[in-house]
Amino acid sequence: MSASSPNTKNTQRERLEAKEQSILNAATEVFTALGVDGSTMAEIARRAHIAEGTLYLYHKNKQDLLAVVVGNFWADLTKGALIAVDASLPVMEQLEQLATYHLTALIQQFDMVGLTYRARLRHGEPEYQLPKIREYVRVFDQIIERGISRQEFIEEMPLWQCRDAFYGALEYSARTLLLREAQFDASVVKQLLVMFHPYKIEQIPAVDSEKNAASTSERLAKIEAQLALLVEREAK
Structure with a gap:
């Protein structure tokens, strides 16, 4: 298998990504424990188990x-x-x-x-x-x-x-x-x-059509009863 094969490149990339993640984990640990002012690149490199010079290859400061x-x-x-x-x-x-x-x-x-x-x-x-x-x-x-x-x-x-x-x-x-x-x-x-x-826009609940029809019929019945009563009174 040649050095430039896809598998070799993938492995190299995975190693770089793993090292970058190790750096970020170490940096998070150092920043939260020591604060920004108390943190140093040297301490981050130490906790990431790399040389300080290597750390600067990944991050400038x-x-x-x-x-x-x-x-x-x-x-x-x-x-x-x-x-x-x-x-x-x-x-x-x-x-x-x-x-x-x-x-x-x-x-x-x-x-x-x-x-x-x-x-x-x-x-x-x-x-x-x-x-x-x-x-x-x-x-x-x-x-x-x-x-x-x-x-x-x-x-x-x-x-x-x-x-x-x-x-x-x-x-x-x-x-x-x-x-x-x-x-x-x-x-x-x-x-x-x-x-x-x-x-919020308050939603008006939909009226049930059957109930609405029933209430309308009731109102009409009352009106008809009142009209009938008036007719009866006029007849007398």
């Missing part, structure tokens, strides 16, 4: 590596959210699913949220927007857009304000629960969803 770690976190979060939300359900139930998923994820991985802030600020540089975060918050936007399309929400619903309130409330609630050493609290989600009630 600590900030570049941090951005990849955080980006992967939000990408994985997005995949999970898309699985957690059932688009066939009423939109209020979809919002409940997303809120439950997001609050649970924050409680379990709140350190990664802190790393996100550090990645965006990048030591005083202008705010660094991570595209993967936009993809994640887009899950919320899609639910609202479905609600408007299905006429479950009003078109005038202020999307970005609702989005900020939704994610902001869940983040602060997660922080409070962690400070109290508490676990997931379903009441947080329940109270959050109250915010969306003013934007």
Whole structure:
């Protein structure tokens, strides 16, 4: 088998991917344990069991590596959210699913949220927007857009304000629960969803045709009886 055969290339690629994953795992561990300022490329390389020089072949500096770690976190979060939300359900139930998923994820991985802030600020540089975060918050936007399309929400619903309130409330609630050493609290989600009630379009229940016909017949019978009574009185 030649050195350039497809199997050999696949094996080489798999080794590179495995080493990259080892680097990212080590970086995540170091960043969450030591913070961004306390982390070094040397420590990350040590925990990934590679030479520091090899690490720089994959990532040019600590900030570049941090951005990849955080980006992967939000990408994985997005995949999970898309699985957690059932688009066939009423939109209020979809919002409940997303809120439950997001609050649970924050409680379990709140350190990664802190790393996100550090990645965006990048030591005083202008705010660094991570595209993967936009993809994640887009899950919320899609639910609202479905609600408007299905006429479950009003078109005038202020999307970005609702989005900020939704994610902001869940983040602060997660922080409070962690400070109290508490676990997931379903009441947080329940109270959050109250915010969306003013934007709901109340559906008027369909009237059963048989009942409607019966009520009409009853009204006509009463009218006929009243007319008959009047005729009888006039005759006297």
